Amino acid sequence: MKSGMRALPLLFLCVFLFSAQHTLASTTDGTVSTTDRWAWSENAGWIDFGTTAGNVHMTDSALTGYAYGENVGWISLNCSNTSSCGTNSYAVTNDGSGTLSGFAWGENTGWVDFAPSAGGVTINSSGVFSGYAYSENLGWIVFAVDHPVTTDWRVASSPSPSPTTPVVHQSRRGRGAVVCSTGLVWSSSSLKCVPTQVPVPITPTIPPSTTSIPPTAIPSHYSFLINHRIGETGEDIRILQKFFNIHGFILAISGPGSPGNETTTFGALTKAALINFQKSNDIAPAVGYFGPLTRGFINSHY
Numbered sequence: 001m002k003s004g005m006r007a008l009p010l011l012f013l014c015v016f017l018f019s020a021q022h023t024l025a026s027t028t029d030g031t032v033s034t035t036d037r038w039a040w041s042e043n044a045g046w047i048d049f050g051t052t053a054g055n056v057h058m059t060d061s062a063l064t065g066y067a068y069g070e071n072v073g074w075i076s077l078n079c080s081n082t083s084s085c086g087t088n089s090y091a092v093t094n095d096g097s098g099t100l101s102g103f104a105w106g107e108n109t110g111w112v113d114f115a116p117s118a119g120g121v122t123i124n125s126s127g128v129f130s131g132y133a134y135s136e137n138l139g140w141i142v143f144a145v146d147h148p149v150t151t152d153w154r155v156a157s158s159p160s161p162s163p164t165t166p167v168v169h170q171s172r173r174g175r176g177a178v179v180c181s182t183g184l185v186w187s188s189s190s191l192k193c194v195p196t197q198v199p200v201p202i203t204p205t206i207p208p209s210t211t212s213i214p215p216t217a218i219p220s221h222y223s224f225l226i227n228h229r230i231g232e233t234g235e236d237i238r239i240l241q242k243f244f245n246i247h248g249f250i251l252a253i254s255g256p257g258s259p260g261n262e263t264t265t266f267g268a269l270t271k272a273a274l275i276n277f278q279k280s281n282d283i284a285p286a287v288g289y290f291g292p293l294t295r296g297f298i299n300s301h302y
Contacts, residue, residue: 030057041142064091092114109137128149
């Protein structure tokens, strides 16, 4: 009986070391949500990253599969989709911490850059995409929290222990003493080596400051007299976009909607800027509808 009890710690150690050698940096292979899967482009409309046929998957190093837009067709995220890497190598890559880079390709979109100089796309600890990708043919592709793309891929919360950690030394009393590698300490609650400090959260990439963007002019003494909602067009909407850009609620860094490139279309970027303006000024409900309350506030305060 006593010899059997002495064998249990050794059995536990063997199981622990085996599992340590097979620890993955992330917890899943990164499928995209069946509900939260849409990015937005002013020039292409909604782009779906979660279609069954597209089969988008994400690992610690890259994305594979296809995104789809009704107006632009399929966008390939990796040359491995068509076995073309030998002649035309490209991929949307992941640095293992959720920061994306590299290029996707579509027949109707051309190259889509996931790390443009004025943008960038990241995935946070909850699997939510944020930021901006860019295509010369489409302009900015927006990953926003109000219409998120989410994945079940997760950033690793701590470095994996090395195969030789923990090391067990026998004391004179015959008891095992666990010794962790440098930077790790033994946790009696979780029964494993853990970092001595809490890992610093990864901060998503934020587009550069817009303070250097030149102002765009609006007519003096202009008053907004008409209600507007998403999908509408008109010169009044162009003036509204100029108002937001001038007062710091930038629609886009460049391309359609950016300062000096305002449009007559009330799209997703206009709605997002309007919601931010309403929230900043406690105008309820902040739902992106340009109605009497918001019009009255602007006309009386500006």
